[in-house]
Amino acid sequence: MSPGPFRIAVLGCGAIGSLYAAHLARVPGVEVWAVDPWRDHVEAIAAGGLTVTGQAAFTAPVHALTSADGLPPCALGIVATKSLHTRAAVTAARHALADAAVVSVQNGIGNEELIAEVVPRVIRGTIVTAGAVTAPGTVRYDAPGDSWFGPFEPQPAYPGEIGVLAGLLSEGGLRSYAVDDARGPQWTKVVFNAATSPLAALTGLTVGQVCTEPALRTQVEILIVEARAVCRAAGIALTSDPAEAVEEAIREAFGHRPSMLQDVLARRPTEIDVLNGGIADEGRRVGVPTPAHDAMVALVHGLERSWTSR
Numbered sequence: 001m002s003p004g005p006f007r008i009a010v011l012g013c014g015a016i017g018s019l020y021a022a023h024l025a026r027v028p029g030v031e032v033w034a035v036d037p038w039r040d041h042v043e044a045i046a047a048g049g050l051t052v053t054g055q056a057a058f059t060a061p062v063h064a065l066t067s068a069d070g071l072p073p074c075a076l077g078i079v080a081t082k083s084l085h086t087r088a089a090v091t092a093a094r095h096a097l098a099d100a101a102v103v104s105v106q107n108g109i110g111n112e113e114l115i116a117e118v119v120p121r122v123i124r125g126t127i128v129t130a131g132a133v134t135a136p137g138t139v140r141y142d143a144p145g146d147s148w149f150g151p152f153e154p155q156p157a158y159p160g161e162i163g164v165l166a167g168l169l170s171e172g173g174l175r176s177y178a179v180d181d182a183r184g185p186q187w188t189k190v191v192f193n194a195a196t197s198p199l200a201a202l203t204g205l206t207v208g209q210v211c212t213e214p215a216l217r218t219q220v221e222i223l224i225v226e227a228r229a230v231c232r233a234a235g236i237a238l239t240s241d242p243a244e245a246v247e248e249a250i251r252e253a254f255g256h257r258p259s260m261l262q263d264v265l266a267r268r269p270t271e272i273d274v275l276n277g278g279i280a281d282e283g284r285r286v287g288v289p290t291p292a293h294d295a296m297v298a299l300v301h302g303l304e305r306s307w308t309s310r
Ligand SMILES: NC(=O)C1=CN([C@@H]2O[C@H](COP(=O)(O)OP(=O)(O)OC[C@H]3O[C@@H](n4cnc5c(N)ncnc54)[C@H](OP(=O)(O)O)[C@@H]3O)[C@@H](O)[C@H]2O)C=CC1
Pocket: 011, 012, 013, 014, 015, 016, 017, 035, 036, 037, 038, 080, 081, 082, 083, 085, 088, 089, 092, 105, 106, 107, 108, 127, 128, 129, 130, 131, 132, 133, 259, 271
């Protein structure tokens, strides 16, 4: 690494951004700069560091800002907003990312394409880590999980940059792998999310309840079958069977409320368009019908609409 701090920008310092910022900030030589509009959270981090509870317990020093204007030039950027805010977050930080490799650690399909419109080199990322901000300056680390990083094919980061990102995260305590093709891990997670999250969001049930209620489990399986057909036609090799992820969720995350359910409970727009919508778009591209995913998109958008229509 070159002399001077290795600067990393984290755009969006909610649950996931906070977990990644805090773990990276404890690696010697790394300086983390987080941007998030939540003033109380930013002020608490600036005053006392970012505290992790749950699966780990430590406080790490992180520079925190409510606006990207004050970001210094960074070598890496991590996008951890919800997908609806990807474009705005990266555009506001473009001056600091002019020579950076930028990774999405978000759920869903299509974030990398948006990032690539703004910055030169992009990393495709998938994470299985889970958490929640519990108070300003504090994030609860709920579930450990591996992360996979690979090139965004049309506009890839240098292999060395992908290796550095995975290495720094592993050194900070979040086990990460650099892979040649990150589409398999990404789609494996997307299929699981798309098969479970909208059903939880529509019913208010946890992921474990959705996967064990017989009538809902049938819908989970229909969504998986459709998504598998899309992946097959698109030449995407899933890295594990999504049905196994369902069994694992029942065992290890029964009471978890997927982030889409959390969005619905807070009456925030959801990420349905990049989950089931992403699978349906790919299905149309490769000629595979996806009526169950289309239905999920329509129902969740209908629910969102009900909050504003009279
Ligand atoms: N939570 C989890 O356990 C998991 C989440 N994910 C994925 O990770 C991504 C992030 O989710 P999560 O951390 O839960 O989301 P959060 O809502 O906790 O955090 C996102 C943060 O980004 C902020 N933000 C919004 N716009 C901007 C902007 N322009 N610049 C900088 N920050 C901005 C939000 O502020 P505001 O609230 O004011 O909009 C919010 O504080 C999502 O794609 C999610 O699906 C993946 C695995 C697990």
